[in-house]
Amino acid sequence: MTKEIIKIENLKRAFTMGSETVHALKGINFTINEGEFVTIMGSSGSGKSTMLNILGCLDQPTSGNYEIDQVKVKNLSRNQLATIRNEKIGFIFQSYNLLARTSAIENVELPLLYNSKVSTEERRERAINALKMVGLADRLDHTPSQLSGGQQQRVAIARSLVNNPVMILADEATGNLDTRTSYEIMALFQELNKKGITITFVTHEPDIATFSNRTIVLKDGNIIQDYKNNKVLSAAQELAKLPQQDH
Amino acid sequence: MRLLNLFKIAFKAIILNKTRTLLTMLGIIIGVASVIAMLAIGEGSKESIRSTISSMGSNMITIRPGTDTRGPARGSGGDVQTLTLKNYEVIKEQANLLSYSTPVVNGSGQVINGSNNWPSTIYGVNPEYLNIKVVDLQSGSMFTNAEVKSAAKVALIGQTVVDNVFPDGQEPVGKMIRFNNIPFKVIGVLEEKGENTFGQDQDDVVIAPYTTVQKRILAIDYLNQIMASAVSEDDAPEAVTQVTEILRTQHKLQDYEDDDFSVRSMEELISTFSSTSEMLTLLLVAVASISLLIGGIGIMNIMYVSVKERTKEIGLRMAVGGKGSDILMQFLIEAILISITGGLLGVILGLGATIFIEKFLNWPTSVALYSIVISFAVCAVTGIFFGWYPARKASSLDPITALRYE
Numbered sequence: 001m002t003k004e005i006i007k008i009e010n011l012k013r014a015f016t017m018g019s020e021t022v023h024a025l026k027g028i029n030f031t032i033n034e035g036e037f038v039t040i041m042g043s044s045g046s047g048k049s050t051m052l053n054i055l056g057c058l059d060q061p062t063s064g065n066y067e068i069d070q071v072k073v074k075n076l077s078r079n080q081l082a083t084i085r086n087e088k089i090g091f092i093f094q095s096y097n098l099l100a101r102t103s104a105i106e107n108v109e110l111p112l113l114y115n116s117k118v119s120t121e122e123r124r125e126r127a128i129n130a131l132k133m134v135g136l137a138d139r140l141d142h143t144p145s146q147l148s149g150g151q152q153q154r155v156a157i158a159r160s161l162v163n164n165p166v167m168i169l170a171d172e173a174t175g176n177l178d179t180r181t182s183y184e185i186m187a188l189f190q191e192l193n194k195k196g197i198t199i200t201f202v203t204h205e206p207d208i209a210t211f212s213n214r215t216i217v218l219k220d221g222n223i224i225q226d227y228k229n230n231k232v233l234s235a236a237q238e239l240a241k242l243p244q245q246d247h
Numbered sequence: 248m249r250l251l252n253l254f255k256i257a258f259k260a261i262i263l264n265k266t267r268t269l270l271t272m273l274g275i276i277i278g279v280a281s282v283i284a285m286l287a288i289g290e291g292s293k294e295s296i297r298s299t300i301s302s303m304g305s306n307m308i309t310i311r312p313g314t315d316t317r318g319p320a321r322g323s324g325g326d327v328q329t330l331t332l333k334n335y336e337v338i339k340e341q342a343n344l345l346s347y348s349t350p351v352v353n354g355s356g357q358v359i360n361g362s363n364n365w366p367s368t369i370y371g372v373n374p375e376y377l378n379i380k381v382v383d384l385q386s387g388s389m390f391t392n393a394e395v396k397s398a399a400k401v402a403l404i405g406q407t408v409v410d411n412v413f414p415d416g417q418e419p420v421g422k423m424i425r426f427n428n429i430p431f432k433v434i435g436v437l438e439e440k441g442e443n444t445f446g447q448d449q450d451d452v453v454i455a456p457y458t459t460v461q462k463r464i465l466a467i468d469y470l471n472q473i474m475a476s477a478v479s480e481d482d483a484p485e486a487v488t489q490v491t492e493i494l495r496t497q498h499k500l501q502d503y504e505d506d507d508f509s510v511r512s513m514e515e516l517i518s519t520f521s522s523t524s525e526m527l528t529l530l531l532v533a534v535a536s537i538s539l540l541i542g543g544i545g546i547m548n549i550m551y552v553s554v555k556e557r558t559k560e561i562g563l564r565m566a567v568g569g570k571g572s573d574i575l576m577q578f579l580i581e582a583i584l585i586s587i588t589g590g591l592l593g594v595i596l597g598l599g600a601t602i603f604i605e606k607f608l609n610w611p612t613s614v615a616l617y618s619i620v621i622s623f624a625v626c627a628v629t630g631i632f633f634g635w636y637p638a639r640k641a642s643s644l645d646p647i648t649a650l651r652y653e
Contacts, residue, residue: 053647056566058566058646058647058650059647078570078571079570079571079572082565082568082569082570082571083568083570085565085566085567085568086567086568086569087568091566091567093563093650097559097562097563097566097650099560099563101263102259102263106259110563110564110567111567111568113252113255113256114249114252114564114567114568114569114570114573115568116249116252159567163567163568
């Protein structure tokens with residue numbers, strides 16, 4: 001039996017804006033199993049960001065049930081949520097969010113600094129391994145300003161991997177990159193997914209969805225589509241089809 | 248482990264903003280340095296006052312008649328005739344905490360030697376006077392008790408008097424001088440003492456047996472004062488009480504009556520003058536403390552800006568698992584590190600300034616250990632106090648808003 005990483009039942013989230021109540025999510029149900037590569041799509045205002053915040057344990061649902069790795073998130077305190085984020089989730093952001101003037105390795109070490117179970121030596125070792133996995137073994141001491149956008153996003157991916165999360169949560173992770181670099185990053189994601197890492201990718205770009213094996217489409221706070229992708233494209237092959245760049 | 252990590256993070260943030268951190272520290276550095284320097288100057292002047300007064304005889308006790316409160320008109324202390332030789336003798340006999348004592352009568356007049364003359368003051372005392380005032384003789388010898396008894400016309404003179412009435416460098420000992428037309432034989436010259444703290448020339452004196460001065464110059468039978476010295480400096484306050492008791496009995500004062508005399512020890516004089524300089528020190532320290540306070544506000548300001556500037560970073564730290572308390576500690580540690588480092592540099596600068604003042608301005612200084620401890624402790628507390636508000640603000644940020652902050 002496959003393990004359920006995410007289990008969402010009748011999840012609702014409402015915001016009170018003055019006297020008005022905005023229902024951002026109106027009763028969502030889905031589960032994500034271990035090893036899946038899911039894209040959550042939707043235009044702006046669809047409840048995509050709200051979904052992302054809840055999935056990332058940055059926000060709490062108004063009602064309904066959310067479990068990550070068999071842990072019920074509802075009613076957890078701020079500090080307990082922080083621990084869940086630290087141990088179970090790897091975040092990747094559109095704008096990389098690396099610490100400026102801080103080396104790649106120190107950026108990758110960051111989540112482990114907040115985990116007192118990890119020793120200094122282990123922290124360094126795991127950071128180096130994570131950077132090797134994203135192909136930046138020779139860039140350990142480079143600061144973000146010395147790295148290209150794609151390399152910076154790779155550092156961010158390494159950072160999301162370093163705590164061995166149950167799921168990587170990417171928010172428009174290719175949004176700031178050109179097509180070629182986007183495909184490179186997607187190829188990396190596919191490679192990581194093949195190794196068994198569960199990935200949830202929030203995006204509004206349809207072509208990104210073609211690289212994942214499942215797509216959930218949100219509209220006005222409801223799921224309008226949830227389908228398996230039978231014909232997953234290989235990002236590495238698509239990359240090869242792109243016209244060669246002149247150097 | 249966790250605290251050590253937070254310490255590393257805070258340290259890293261400080262290193263990344265060297266210039267800004269240094270400028271922030273400047274307030275604290277100047278504050279601490281000036282507190283230390285001001286206290287050193289204050290302590291120094293207090294000590295110098297103490298040592299000058301001590302050189303005048305720190306065990307010294309003076310007994311003066313008080314103002315006459317019985318009549319409608321009040322005279323000055325010296326005019327009252329309540330202090331008698333009898334009082335002196337009883338004090339000498341009964342006050343066992345006194346090692347030396349002498350009756351004192353004094354008057355002013357003209358010292359004449361041939362065509363030279365000089366206005367001076369004559370002090371009628373007994374031989375113990377030298378021990379009380381801690382004066383040595385430059386030449387000659389002190390008069391004896393026998394000479395006191397016989398009211399001999401012998402005198403010792405101070406250097407200022409020598410300079411003015413023996414201008415051509417003659418040896419004064421053995422010569423005759425006249426004081427208010429009474430001839431005295433000079434039997435000794437007092438060692439030079441210079442001016443005292445209050446600008447009084449201590450060498451402008453003529454010393455003679457009190458009997459002689461009483462009978463031949465002033466024609467009085469009472470005393471202007473009694474001088475004594477306590478067995479030791481520590482016994483001085485006790486000796487004052489003892490003398491007061493004896494004199495009250497002697498003067499047959501009832502319990503409800505005030506003393507008609509005053510007994511003062513040098514110790515009291517020291518504390519009077521010390522309290523003035525303490526006031527001044529306090530004032531200086533108050534001003535310096537304000538600069539320390541402003542330094543603290545500087546830290547708060549910079550930390551506040553830093554929190555704003557690093558909102559996104561704070562959001563990220565929270566997203567990857569930093570708890571509110573971690574963020575709070577990070578910024579608090581940063582503020583404390585800034586203030587403690589500033590404090591340390593301030594101590595060094597303060598000590599340097601003190602040495603400079605001592606060496607180049609020739610002001611007496613004395614660095615008290617407590618001033619270093621206090622100012623250092625104050626700046627650590629300042630760091631916590633002023634770092635708390637911005638750190639608190641950082642820790643209470645909502646991670647979602649913080650991550651989206653541009």
